[in-house]
Amino acid sequence: MSLVYDDDERMLLDAAREFLRAESPVSALRALRDGADASGFSRDLWATMAGMGWAGLLVPEAHGGLGFAHMGAGILCEQMGRTLCASPFFASAVLGVTLLKLAASEAQQAALLPRVAAGEHLLALALDESPRHDPLAIATRATAAEGGFVLDGEKRFVLDGHVADTLIVVARTGGAAGEAHGISLFLVETGTPGLGIERQVMVDSRNAATVRLQGVRLGQDALIGTLHGGSPALERALDVARCCAAAELLGVATEVFERTLEYLRQRKQFGRIIGEFQGLQHRAAVLFCELELARSAVLGALRAADADGASLAAAASLAKARATEVATLAANEAVQMHGGMGMTDDFEIGFFMKRAAALRASLGDAYYHTHRYATLAGY
Amino acid sequence: MDPLETFRHQTREWLEQNCPHGMRRPLSGDALMDTDICWGGRKWVFSGDDQRLWLERMASRGWTAPTWSREYGGGGLSRAEAKVLAEELQRIRARPALESFGISMLGPALLKYGTEEQKSRFLPPIVRGEIRWCQGYSEPNAGSDLAGLQTRAEDMGEHFLVNGQKIWTSYADKADWIFCLVRTDFAAPKHQGISFLLFDMDSPGVSTRPIRLISGASPFCETFFDNVQVPKEQLVGQLNAGWDIAKYLLTHEREMISGLFGVTGAGQATPTEIAVRRIGLEHGRLAEPVLRQDIARLEMDAAAFRLTLERVRDEARAGVGTGAASSLLKYYGTELNKRRQELLVSIHGSDALGWEGAAFDGGFVARSWLRSKGNSIEGGTSEVQLNVIAKRILGLPG
Numbered sequence: 001m002s003l004v005y006d007d008d009e010r011m012l013l014d015a016a017r018e019f020l021r022a023e024s025p026v027s028a029l030r031a032l033r034d035g036a037d038a039s040g041f042s043r044d045l046w047a048t049m050a051g052m053g054w055a056g057l058l059v060p061e062a063h064g065g066l067g068f069a070h071m072g073a074g075i076l077c078e079q080m081g082r083t084l085c086a087s088p089f090f091a092s093a094v095l096g097v098t099l100l101k102l103a104a105s106e107a108q109q110a111a112l113l114p115r116v117a118a119g120e121h122l123l124a125l126a127l128d129e130s131p132r133h134d135p136l137a138i139a140t141r142a143t144a145a146e147g148g149f150v151l152d153g154e155k156r157f158v159l160d161g162h163v164a165d166t167l168i169v170v171a172r173t174g175g176a177a178g179e180a181h182g183i184s185l186f187l188v189e190t191g192t193p194g195l196g197i198e199r200q201v202m203v204d205s206r207n208a209a210t211v212r213l214q215g216v217r218l219g220q221d222a223l224i225g226t227l228h229g230g231s232p233a234l235e236r237a238l239d240v241a242r243c244c245a246a247a248e249l250l251g252v253a254t255e256v257f258e259r260t261l262e263y264l265r266q267r268k269q270f271g272r273i274i275g276e277f278q279g280l281q282h283r284a285a286v287l288f289c290e291l292e293l294a295r296s297a298v299l300g301a302l303r304a305a306d307a308d309g310a311s312l313a314a315a316a317s318l319a320k321a322r323a324t325e326v327a328t329l330a331a332n333e334a335v336q337m338h339g340g341m342g343m344t345d346d347f348e349i350g351f352f353m354k355r356a357a358a359l360r361a362s363l364g365d366a367y368y369h370t371h372r373y374a375t376l377a378g379y
Numbered sequence: 380m381d382p383l384e385t386f387r388h389q390t391r392e393w394l395e396q397n398c399p400h401g402m403r404r405p406l407s408g409d410a411l412m413d414t415d416i417c418w419g420g421r422k423w424v425f426s427g428d429d430q431r432l433w434l435e436r437m438a439s440r441g442w443t444a445p446t447w448s449r450e451y452g453g454g455g456l457s458r459a460e461a462k463v464l465a466e467e468l469q470r471i472r473a474r475p476a477l478e479s480f481g482i483s484m485l486g487p488a489l490l491k492y493g494t495e496e497q498k499s500r501f502l503p504p505i506v507r508g509e510i511r512w513c514q515g516y517s518e519p520n521a522g523s524d525l526a527g528l529q530t531r532a533e534d535m536g537e538h539f540l541v542n543g544q545k546i547w548t549s550y551a552d553k554a555d556w557i558f559c560l561v562r563t564d565f566a567a568p569k570h571q572g573i574s575f576l577l578f579d580m581d582s583p584g585v586s587t588r589p590i591r592l593i594s595g596a597s598p599f600c601e602t603f604f605d606n607v608q609v610p611k612e613q614l615v616g617q618l619n620a621g622w623d624i625a626k627y628l629l630t631h632e633r634e635m636i637s638g639l640f641g642v643t644g645a646g647q648a649t650p651t652e653i654a655v656r657r658i659g660l661e662h663g664r665l666a667e668p669v670l671r672q673d674i675a676r677l678e679m680d681a682a683a684f685r686l687t688l689e690r691v692r693d694e695a696r697a698g699v700g701t702g703a704a705s706s707l708l709k710y711y712g713t714e715l716n717k718r719r720q721e722l723l724v725s726i727h728g729s730d731a732l733g734w735e736g737a738a739f740d741g742g743f744v745a746r747s748w749l750r751s752k753g754n755s756i757e758g759g760t761s762e763v764q765l766n767v768i769a770k771r772i773l774g775l776p777g
Contacts, residue, residue, distance in 0.1 A: 281770075285765040297682070
């Protein structure tokens with residue numbers, strides 16, 4: 001498969017770029033932050049995005065979506081990274097939808113996906129229990145009870161958990177912490193007795209909730225996928241989401257890099273444009289090379305996600321690790337090269353640095369994915 | 380059937396019948412000493428019948444230069460077909476039938492700038508591996524500042540008279556002909572007085588002296604020109620317009636180098652495979668955790684680099700390429716190979732230090748490591764590539 005966009009992908013990219021630059025520039029995120037907006041994103045904007053089909057981009061046409069390839073989700077995430085658009089797209093339309101497609105029954109999909117595709121219903125994944133990502137370190141328990149299950153445990157860093165209508169909760173029905181077998185997936189409607197959701201305001205002005213489950217009683221139909229066997233679908237959905245997070249990181253990195261280049265072409269010191277100094281030129285050129293390699297890794301991973309093969313895991317780890325590192329480097333270089341300006345809140349560079357940090361921690365950082373890459377290769 | 384699949388099928392069948400089994404083995408340590416890779420030319424001594432047959436058969440189909448037109452002896456393949464051919468060659472782990480600066484560098488320049496007569500005269504013998512070319516670019520005082528070259532060619536009416544010295548001429552002592560940058564106008568600004576000449580290395584007045592490198596090998600030479608007469612029709616392009624050809628050719632050289640050094644060659648063991656074999660696993664992980672991390676990082680960077688090579692080719696096919704990728708590939712590919720060689724030395728421990736004898740494969744690890752240091756110098760240093768990226772791609776001033 002080609003690592004160049006086809007016509008449909010190119011059209012989606014052009015539409016997304018134009019829309020996001022006009023409707024959701026960085027100043028929109030600043031306004032949400034400064035106004036302490038209760039949901040942390042614009043409902044109106046999300047409704048417009050849903051109207052363009054984005055909320056259902058990955059939802060099959062039979063359930064009211066566009067049935068677009070994963071590459072399309074990557075394209076949107078990259079453009080959202082360039083303008084720091086705050087929306088539940090990643091949590092609901094990528095992570096939630098992909099997991100439902102992979103694990104949920106036809107009836108469960110039919111009940112949820114059309115509403116999710118319409119943007120009326122939001123999903124969020126309640127997975128991590130410790131500050132460092134580890135999808136096997138699950139201590140939250142689901143014990144069999146009359147007619148269903150009872151869930152107890154605590155989840156953190158649940159992306160957009162405070163606005164979700166349905167949580168997908170990863171819980172242990174068997175096995176020990178660290179084991180894949182015994183992990184099961186449950187649908188939990190927000191408002192269910194015993195479920196507590198506490199919004200946490202994070203460094204990037206986006207939101208990740210802490211979720212507490214205390215004796216949450218669920219019916220048999222809350223289980224998605226097979227009992228004890230949720231891990232493979234979860235892992236694949238995480239890999240798709242890692243590709244998309246990598247695409248957003250690439251967007252963040254590309255935007256700060258271009259802004260920095262613009263600054264290097266204009267700023268004068270010592271009577272010269274600072275972009276003439278070789279000390280800065282070479283750092284910019286090295287960063288450019290790293291960006292290009294990260295872009296190849298992200299495109300390769302998204303194509304692997306669409307190819308449906310076993311190669312996705314390594315490709316996703318490669319993309320997430322690479323994009324995380326390049327975005328970190330690009331943000332650090334951007335602040336340094338902008339001098340004092342880069343340290344001010346008035347300037348937008350800091351917003352990109354903060355978003356890169358949040359995405360770095362999401363679904364595994366470069367250390368996590370380097371370790372995983374080696375493990376997958378058998379060493 | 381899809382025409383490309385038909386082509387794949389036929390190619391596979393042909394390769395099955397025509398690629399000698401001796402040519403489907405990984406290159407041995409001798410590759411470094413260049414007897415294992417066929418370079419062709421008047422002075423070439425084939426390592427055996429397999430090597431000779433493989434070249435003859437591939438050349439007969441023009442597949443040593445797959446995308447050149449059949450008119451000049453090439454394969455006449457589309458880019459897509461050439462990709463299929465490369466994949467099928469890799470599938471059977473075939474050695475290259477011919478390694479050639481004529482194909483990777485001079486050919487593309489002749490196709491773009493040569494006269495019809497020059498193309499008909501010079502290209503077919505390149506495809507057949509009959510004439511081996513070398514590149515007369517660098518001089519003792521013109522390295523990174525290549526345009527400062529001083530080798531002079533005077534117009535004597537019937538011919539040019541060439542005097543001067545080149546250095547770092549790859550395989551000048553083994554080559555039959557040279558493509559050479561010479562100064563033809565000493566008054567003009569340095570980029571505007573350069574011309575591009577072709578001449579026979581057997582011409583009176585040409586002499587070469589190999590330079591021994593830290594690796595023990597001598598792939599480069601000093602090349603001297605003492606009143607060498609070059610016929611006028613062997614000027615390529617316009618007089619004093621050679622710098623454009625030089626730059627065009629440098630692009631191809633950068634691409635060739637990144638292809639050569641950026642990735643582990645077909646059939647060669649990866650650092651991971653070697654590390655697992657030599658160091659072993661504990662609980663499924665390489666027994667040295669910090670080394671494991673560095674190996675994983677290298678393999679990931681190499682994977683991202685391979686994807687970038689693939690993307691650049693896809694972009695070229697789709698006609699959306701920037702054409703500016705060669706500096707990136709040259710810079711990253713050679714730096715990557717230096718890292719790979721450093722890691723291999725660490726993985727081998729004291730075995731990496733062996734210099735001679737069968738026990739150490741003739742010092743392959745040490746010699747490869749030392750040779751790799753030149754990767755980021757030859758064909759334009761890493762620093763020059765970064766300058767090119769900064770100015771031409773990023774638009775930074777100065």
